[in-house]
Amino acid sequence: MPENSYVHGASDVSLIGATIGEVFDRTVARFPDREALVVRHQDVRMTWAELKDACERLARGLMALGVAKGDRIGIWSPNWAEWVIAQLATPRIGAILVNINPANRAAELEYALNQSGCSTLIIAPPHKACNYAEILAQVEAPGLRTVIYFGNQMVAGGYNWGEVLRLAETVSDADLRAREREQHFDDPINIQYTSGTTGFPKGATLSHHSIVNNAFFIGERMRLTEHDRLCIPVPFYHCFGMVLGNLACVTHGSTMVIPAASFDPGETLEAVAAERCTALHGVPTMFIAELGHPEFQRFDLSSLRTGIMAGAPCPVEVMRSVVTRMHMKEVTIAYGMTETSPVSFQTVADDPIEKRVASVGRVHPHVECKIIDPETGAILPRGHTGELLSRGYLLMLGYWADPAATRGAIDDARWMHTGDLAVMDEEGYVSIVGRSKDMIIRGGENIYPREVEEFLYGHPQIRDVAVIGVPDEKYGEAVMAWVILEPLARVTEAELSEWCRGRIAQFKVPKYWRFVEAFPMTISGKVQKYRLREEARTLGR
Ligand code: AMP
Numbered sequence: 001m002p003e004n005s006y007v008h009g010a011s012d013v014s015l016i017g018a019t020i021g022e023v024f025d026r027t028v029a030r031f032p033d034r035e036a037l038v039v040r041h042q043d044v045r046m047t048w049a050e051l052k053d054a055c056e057r058l059a060r061g062l063m064a065l066g067v068a069k070g071d072r073i074g075i076w077s078p079n080w081a082e083w084v085i086a087q088l089a090t091p092r093i094g095a096i097l098v099n100i101n102p103a104n105r106a107a108e109l110e111y112a113l114n115q116s117g118c119s120t121l122i123i124a125p126p127h128k129a130c131n132y133a134e135i136l137a138q139v140e141a142p143g144l145r146t147v148i149y150f151g152n153q154m155v156a157g158g159y160n161w162g163e164v165l166r167l168a169e170t171v172s173d174a175d176l177r178a179r180e181r182e183q184h185f186d187d188p189i190n191i192q193y194t195s196g197t198t199g200f201p202k203g204a205t206l207s208h209h210s211i212v213n214n215a216f217f218i219g220e221r222m223r224l225t226e227h228d229r230l231c232i233p234v235p236f237y238h239c240f241g242m243v244l245g246n247l248a249c250v251t252h253g254s255t256m257v258i259p260a261a262s263f264d265p266g267e268t269l270e271a272v273a274a275e276r277c278t279a280l281h282g283v284p285t286m287f288i289a290e291l292g293h294p295e296f297q298r299f300d301l302s303s304l305r306t307g308i309m310a311g312a313p314c315p316v317e318v319m320r321s322v323v324t325r326m327h328m329k330e331v332t333i334a335y336g337m338t339e340t341s342p343v344s345f346q347t348v349a350d351d352p353i354e355k356r357v358a359s360v361g362r363v364h365p366h367v368e369c370k371i372i373d374p375e376t377g378a379i380l381p382r383g384h385t386g387e388l389l390s391r392g393y394l395l396m397l398g399y400w401a402d403p404a405a406t407r408g409a410i411d412d413a414r415w416m417h418t419g420d421l422a423v424m425d426e427e428g429y430v431s432i433v434g435r436s437k438d439m440i441i442r443g444g445e446n447i448y449p450r451e452v453e454e455f456l457y458g459h460p461q462i463r464d465v466a467v468i469g470v471p472d473e474k475y476g477e478a479v480m481a482w483v484i485l486e487p488l489a490r491v492t493e494a495e496l497s498e499w500c501r502g503r504i505a506q507f508k509v510p511k512y513w514r515f516v517e518a519f520p521m522t523i524s525g526k527v528q529k530y531r532l533r534e535e536a537r538t539l540g541r
Helices: 020-030 048-064 081-093 106-116 132-136 161-170 173-181 208-221 239-252 265-275 284-291 316-325 353-358 403-409 449-456 493-500 529-538
Strands: 006-008 035-039 044-047 072-076 096-100 118-123 146-149 188-194 202-207 229-231 255-258 308-310 332-336 343-346 368-372 386-391 416-424 430-435 440-442 445-447 462-472 476-485 512-515
Touching (some): 020 208, 035 048, 035 081, 048 161, 081 096, 081 173, 081 239, 081 255, 106 202, 202 208, 284 316, 332 353, 445 449, 476 529
Antiparallel strands (some): 035 044, 188 202, 368 386
8 A cells, every 4th residue: 555645753852841931041041141132233132141131121011011911912013122022021921922014004903903802012113114103093903002112212102112121120020930930831822813815814823832842843953053143034923033033043042143124135144244144044035135136245154054945935946056155055944834833844954955955844843744635635645746734732722713713724633724735755755836725925925815805895996806926026926906897987007006005015015907897707606716817827927
């Protein structure tokens, strides 16, 4: 009988049974004076002991503001030091951090705040063209009691960072220790909005246990130690930044180097060279932008050894260039999704080069995966393409306040249905073939067509709309909207684009528009998006 497409990551290394606070404290005890965090755009440098002090002060400040165990605290910010401090402070007091994409605008912010029931929100100072405080003023969030502005902002009705730290003086160390003892590693500590293929994004709820262990084994596969310095240009609001980046460093005592508030290829190369980074993360489009930087030759990248490329299909040629031109001989590819903390597959430096550039590697320790026929649910033999399922400690606790959606994603045998199509070879290496869901990935940002459609339905002249992803040289995929206008409507592509601007995140605004009389439909009344995609291809888009 041919072997089934089932693998289990047997391992001699035990899972960690500890909270994020406990794991962090162990690292602080081992390496108090080594550098923990470097944030170049803020001129911040902290040792592990200093970072612990900053986290404990924020934790006590939040307690002084009345934050209780289980309360949700939103964070809406690009990559600032305060994000890392909030990430490591909130689990100490049992608060659940709600990651909000800094590219979000009023509608998405309002949805996340209300769906998760945030009572506190931490927001960044204005960045580039975005004034977070101004956008917040347009939002109705009845449960939101406290807003904390970091930087030097002084906004009426809110606290700034310094005030919260001053309030910390009113809560004793003993009070904080007592609160810490109430935390358990299976408690929820993080909500991330994702995977809204069937409606608005859902809040994947992760525990101490799921992300601490995932981060630890990610770091193991990269062979991280306290001598490594990891450059993190990927966003913190996503697992790539906060788990593969920050927490992988916390579990191994490596230094987090933050090159800029949001991705910039030049700042990233500059940070690697100036800080002598040994590791660098990125989605494929980031590495492409770095390799294509006009002054690439100017940067000395010889300190690099490893890093992770993930988040979207990783082109073989890009992987090869990263190994040769960026010196990342031990670069690894990881595959995962937010609902699984996120990583389930990852290559290692010992894998043969062909596997390291053309597969997502083998299953992670303590994780099970299988590939099934999506129609019948039957497990497939090796070499056959089907839907990838994963199971184990890494699974989210569920979608926040959405048991129906949770049941739709995790079946009775506790398998997470990823919606990704994959194939497993005889040795257990997996390649991702495509997506059975229609999510668009534009430059590493996930876009859920349904969400953009829902938004466009709000335009008075649009009768119906179907959004698809089309290939794009720069971003991998671009958003295309197929629109049926109301009779007699007169609106141009440019007017529709203009209408979207400022109302939804810029990366979700369709690049292409096409006006049609009708969509190709199935008998059951569903738009046949694959036919739209085919037609878009023949149009050269
Ligand atoms: P997210 O929940 O934002 O992490 O997005 C997860 C999705 O990104 C997966 O379901 C995949 O479709 C895609 N993805 C992540 N990593 C890879 C990879 N290495 N290769 C191909 N697709 C990937």
